[in-house]
Amino acid sequence: MTEKGWWILVDKDGLIVDGEGKPKEELEYFAAVITFAILSLRKAIWEEMEDTISEISFKVSEKGLIFHILPLEESGLFLITAMPEDMPLGLIRLRTKELYDRAKSMVKSLKPQRKI
Amino acid sequence: MIRWSDRIATGVPKIDVQHKVLIRNFNLLEERINSRTLTYDNLKELLLFLLKYAEWHFGREEECAAEHRCYIAELNRRQHEWYISRFTELYEEFKAVEDWTEERLYEWAATVHKELSEWLLKHVVRTDRHIGVCLGKLKREEVPPPEEKLS
Numbered sequence: 296m297t298e299k300g301w302w303i304l305v306d307k308d309g310l311i312v313d314g315e316g317k318p319k320e321e322l323e324y325f326a327a328v329i330t331f332a333i334l335s336l337r338k339a340i341w342e343e344m345e346d347t348i349s350e351i352s353f354k355v356s357e358k359g360l361i362f363h364i365l366p367l368e369e370s371g372l373f374l375i376t377a378m379p380e381d382m383p384l385g386l387i388r389l390r391t392k393e394l395y396d397r398a399k400s401m402v403k404s405l406k407p408q409r410k411i
Numbered sequence: 412m413i414r415w416s417d418r419i420a421t422g423v424p425k426i427d428v429q430h431k432v433l434i435r436n437f438n439l440l441e442e443r444i445n446s447r448t449l450t451y452d453n454l455k456e457l458l459l460f461l462l463k464y465a466e467w468h469f470g471r472e473e474e475c476a477a478e479h480r481c482y483i484a485e486l487n488r489r490q491h492e493w494y495i496s497r498f499t500e501l502y503e504e505f506k507a508v509e510d511w512t513e514e515r516l517y518e519w520a521a522t523v524h525k526e527l528s529e530w531l532l533k534h535v536v537r538t539d540r541h542i543g544v545c546l547g548k549l550k551r552e553e554v555p556p557p558e559e560k561l562s
Contacts, residue, residue: 308425308428308429308471309425309428309429309432310424310425310428323428323431324431324432324435326428327428327429327431327432328432328464331432331464331467331468334467335463335467
């Protein structure tokens with residue numbers, strides 16, 4: 296069964312900053328669990344390889360979804376997208392980039408303004 | 412089944428969202444026991460997830476309590492330590508048995524579910540909600556007094 300896509304922007308505590316595509320309660324659960332998974336994976340990679348993860352991709356076949364997880368630089372936030380696997384790859388990339396850019400400019404606007 | 416309500420909410424979003432994950436997965440375990448869909452493998456996976464998630468969540472919660480110099484911080488840390496040690500002991504016991512029968516597996520899972528989920532609920536109500544008090548989200552009179560021993 297192919298599901299419709301969804302996305303969330305989460306902080307390091309697993310709280311949703313923004314997102315759409317699923318009922319809020321379900322997105323909240325995903326956010327909390329996936330954040331735990333990302334941070335655990337990141338910790339393991341750092342301990343074994345002394346390196347950081349810049350991107351994580353995986354597929355959930357039964358639901359027909361392709362996931363992308365992208366950290367948003369120093370903000371400590373993560374963008375998590377789930378796109379239908381029957382969507383053309385180019386369109387998935389385009390949509391993910393669009394969401395990433397949107398999240399980046401949102402993070403910028405959240406930063407406190409420097410006093411001159 | 413544990414149902415989410417104001418009675419168990421701390422009022423601190425990052426803590427509540429993590430408690431909901433633990434509750435949802437304890438409820439999943441209960442559902443599998445009641446619907447007779449438990450297997451050795453799905454029980455092992457669920458127990459390991461609950462144990463690791465609890466460890467991670469406790470660390471987060473302890474950071475939050477320490478950061479706000481909460482009066483409950485030290486008690487909270489001691490209770491977490493006890494729970495992780497008890498959970499680990501039960502998980503090791505589970506792995507050590509080589510000849511699980513279906514009946515024994517269900518019986519063991521039900522006992523463990525009862526012990527671990529009841530303790531967690533008591534801990535959230537009697538200890539964690541005091542973090543909500545420290546952060547100005549709850550009034551002290553809304554929260555039962557803390558207790559050292561919960562089991």
